[in-house]
Amino acid sequence: MAMEDKHNLKDNKELQPLLVFGPPIIFPTFEAQNSHNYRFLKAFSSQDPLHQFLTEQKVDPSSIQAILCNPAQKVSADVIRFLPSLRIIVTTSAGTDHIDLVECSRHSIQVACAAGDHAGDVADMAVGLLLDVLCKISAADRHVRKRGPSMPLNVFFGSKLKGKRVGIVGLGKIGTAVAERLEAFGCSMMYNSRKEKAFISYPFYSNVVELAGDSDVLVLCCPLNEETRHIVNREVMLALGKDGCIVNVGRGGLIDEKELVQCLMEGEIGGAGLDVFENEPIVPTDLFSLDNVVLSPHASSLTSDSLDESYKLSAEALQVFFSSN
Amino acid sequence: MAMEDKHNLKDNKELQPLLVFGPPIIFPTFEAQNSHNYRFLKAFSSQDPLHQFLTEQKVDPSSIQAILCNPAQKVSADVIRFLPSLRIIVTTSAGTDHIDLVECSRHSIQVACAAGDHAGDVADMAVGLLLDVLCKISAADRHVRKRGPSMPLNVFFGSKLKGKRVGIVGLGKIGTAVAERLEAFGCSMMYNSRKEKAFISYPFYSNVVELAGDSDVLVLCCPLNEETRHIVNREVMLALGKDGCIVNVGRGGLIDEKELVQCLMEGEIGGAGLDVFENEPIVPTDLFSLDNVVLSPHASSLTSDSLDESYKLSAEALQVFFSSN
Numbered sequence: 001m002a003m004e005d006k007h008n009l010k011d012n013k014e015l016q017p018l019l020v021f022g023p024p025i026i027f028p029t030f031e032a033q034n035s036h037n038y039r040f041l042k043a044f045s046s047q048d049p050l051h052q053f054l055t056e057q058k059v060d061p062s063s064i065q066a067i068l069c070n071p072a073q074k075v076s077a078d079v080i081r082f083l084p085s086l087r088i089i090v091t092t093s094a095g096t097d098h099i100d101l102v103e104c105s106r107h108s109i110q111v112a113c114a115a116g117d118h119a120g121d122v123a124d125m126a127v128g129l130l131l132d133v134l135c136k137i138s139a140a141d142r143h144v145r146k147r148g149p150s151m152p153l154n155v156f157f158g159s160k161l162k163g164k165r166v167g168i169v170g171l172g173k174i175g176t177a178v179a180e181r182l183e184a185f186g187c188s189m190m191y192n193s194r195k196e197k198a199f200i201s202y203p204f205y206s207n208v209v210e211l212a213g214d215s216d217v218l219v220l221c222c223p224l225n226e227e228t229r230h231i232v233n234r235e236v237m238l239a240l241g242k243d244g245c246i247v248n249v250g251r252g253g254l255i256d257e258k259e260l261v262q263c264l265m266e267g268e269i270g271g272a273g274l275d276v277f278e279n280e281p282i283v284p285t286d287l288f289s290l291d292n293v294v295l296s297p298h299a300s301s302l303t304s305d306s307l308d309e310s311y312k313l314s315a316e317a318l319q320v321f322f323s324s325n
Numbered sequence: 326m327a328m329e330d331k332h333n334l335k336d337n338k339e340l341q342p343l344l345v346f347g348p349p350i351i352f353p354t355f356e357a358q359n360s361h362n363y364r365f366l367k368a369f370s371s372q373d374p375l376h377q378f379l380t381e382q383k384v385d386p387s388s389i390q391a392i393l394c395n396p397a398q399k400v401s402a403d404v405i406r407f408l409p410s411l412r413i414i415v416t417t418s419a420g421t422d423h424i425d426l427v428e429c430s431r432h433s434i435q436v437a438c439a440a441g442d443h444a445g446d447v448a449d450m451a452v453g454l455l456l457d458v459l460c461k462i463s464a465a466d467r468h469v470r471k472r473g474p475s476m477p478l479n480v481f482f483g484s485k486l487k488g489k490r491v492g493i494v495g496l497g498k499i500g501t502a503v504a505e506r507l508e509a510f511g512c513s514m515m516y517n518s519r520k521e522k523a524f525i526s527y528p529f530y531s532n533v534v535e536l537a538g539d540s541d542v543l544v545l546c547c548p549l550n551e552e553t554r555h556i557v558n559r560e561v562m563l564a565l566g567k568d569g570c571i572v573n574v575g576r577g578g579l580i581d582e583k584e585l586v587q588c589l590m591e592g593e594i595g596g597a598g599l600d601v602f603e604n605e606p607i608v609p610t611d612l613f614s615l616d617n618v619v620l621s622p623h624a625s626s627l628t629s630d631s632l633d634e635s636y637k638l639s640a641e642a643l644q645v646f647f648s649s650n
Contacts (some may be wrong), residue, residue: 120486120487120510121483121485124459124460124483124485124487124510125456125462128453128456128457128462129462131449131453131457132462135449136624137453137457137463137619137621138457138462138463138466138467140622140624141467141619141620142466143622144608144613144620144621145613145620149607149608149609150606151605151607151620151623153606153622153623154350154627155622156622156624157627157628157632158449158624158627158629159628159630160445160446160628160630161445162445162449180509181509181510185452186445281476281478282475283469283474283475283476284474285473285474288470295466295469295470295476296460296465296469297469297476297478297481298476298478299460299461299482300460302479302481302482303460303484303485305485306485
């Protein structure tokens with residue numbers, strides 16, 4: 001071993017170990033900017049179980065205080081219990097359904113979401129998907145490109161947003177940003193949430209079937225948890241009706257996807273704009289032949305601006321943690 | 326000839342002749358609802374020149390007082406001069422660049438646009454195209470469908486609308502509706518128009534190159550005329566710059582299309598959302614391979630709601646004309 005390598009190795013061992021799952025999209029930047037702060041344990045680069053990976057890396061599990069992750073891999077109760085000194089999990093997502101929060105709470109582990117102010121980005125995507133489905137933009141673009149030099153005339157009759165009744169499921173930051181945008185188009189808003197919000201004048205529905213029954217469009221932007229899993233089931237879709245449209249920028253599991261595919265194929269609902277899917281990265285191929293569906297690969301928060309922000313927040317969260325511990 | 330046919334023929338000849346060009350999309354409805362009011366002279370169903378068509382139909386050109394048309398066929402000075410009793414042209418479009426307005430004015434011929442309140446529809450499409458280009462929705466949808474069951478991850482990094490500087494070319498009804506919508510996304514607005522508008526606080530630019538230089542996005546929604554033809558030329562596009570985006574919901578001729586294709590292919594501008602083309606129905610096939618372009622077949626005002634409105638307005642305009650003449 002050359003002197004330089006030895007030196008690096010020594011330095012590397014003295015750095016704070018940071019266990020990395022995923023990896024987050026920002027990881028290459030993170031690694032380049034922080035190689036003097038952390039020893040990166042790239043669990044994502046190994047197929048082995050965590051304990052074996054750490055043994056191979058000659059890392060004592062009890063030396064690990066921090067995880068950096070994205071939602072691509074679960075941080076399960078088993079993982080958490082295997083790392084007795086774990087104190088912080090930084091995820092570059094806004095959602096935390098990939099992390100066992102109960103186990104985190106039990107062990108006083110801090111969970112930091114370093115997704116930045118991504119509510120606006122997701123709301124942009126939600127409105128973009130809705131406009132795309134209603135104005136049939138992607139479908140028309142696809143047909144123009146297929147058709148060749150002469151454009152298909154008078155094939156695509158969209159519908160206008162003005163006057164549409166929009167039911168927002170989950171009126172948090174994202175839902176509110178969606179509502180602000182859609183008000184400017186002349187839509188009327190109503191919502192479902194865990195509980196009625198003070199100071200919000202939109203009609204509140206405690207029952208999602210009733211909300212769907214009164215809506216032309218459902219926009220899903222609540223977190224996924226045991227209460228919200230399959231919050232949109234067949235009954236909700238039938239209540240929404242044949243001209244109704246669903247936009248999902250929350251999590252795939254909010255919808256019973258098998259029923260969604262069925263309802264779209266049978267024309268029981270009018271259309272859907274989907275940024276998320278129940279079993280990502282799997283997208284139901286039955287949807288590929290449908291023109292009333294717009295498919296987006298969980299890209300709503302992937303703006304270059306958000307990624308910059310996400311990097312800054314992750315770096316800051318870890319720096320603050322290590323400097324105060 | 327059976328008695329019934331004779332009877333119909335007689336009735337038919339006593340009806341007001343209505344010369345129909347195009348035909349407008351609403352024509353089947355119009356015909357079905359108004360067969361007791363008009364004798365429809367379907368010029369669109371004949372390849373012959375107008376004079377020959379009318380001779381074949383045994384119609385005296387001087388008996389024709391009204392035309393119903395869409396923008397698919399020009400109503401030229403020759404046509405207008407050939408019909409000495411022409412008094413009204415009803416077009417189902419908002420634009421009138423297919424009609425020789427100078428000749429109409431010379432002969433005191435009324436031109437009625439029966440496109441309904443389509444400003445909102447076109448504005449919806451403008452914002453939809455902009456969101457689609459910035460969030461890369463159609464491109465991503467295309468790639469998801471091509472790729473098969475496993476979605477492409479982290480390929481599409483869009484950008485957010487918040488903070489974007491939008492230059493609106495033509496701040497009429499449509500431009501204003503676009504601005505109202507984009508304000509809700511946190512964009513800042515500026516505009517070019519024939520002259521500065523009173524009571525509008527957005528910065529006014531008399532020069533489109535300067536407007537483009539200060540904008541991230543140009544939205545074109547002015548009418549096409551000799552002053553606005555190629556209002557967006559290469560110089561404007563270079564001023565807009567490599568990250569800049571153009572949305573055109575006005576008329577194709579507002580942009581020098583050859584230069585647009587060139588600038589898009591060379592990366593001199595960042596992207597475009599195009600509902601209109603210079604030589605419709607021809608779409609430049611060079612655009613088909615580009616992911617930063619969204620192509621829409623002049624569909625912005627083709628919502629089912631607008632068509633209902635357009636039918637009502639056309640029928641009403643003609644009814645009012647004939648009942649008062």
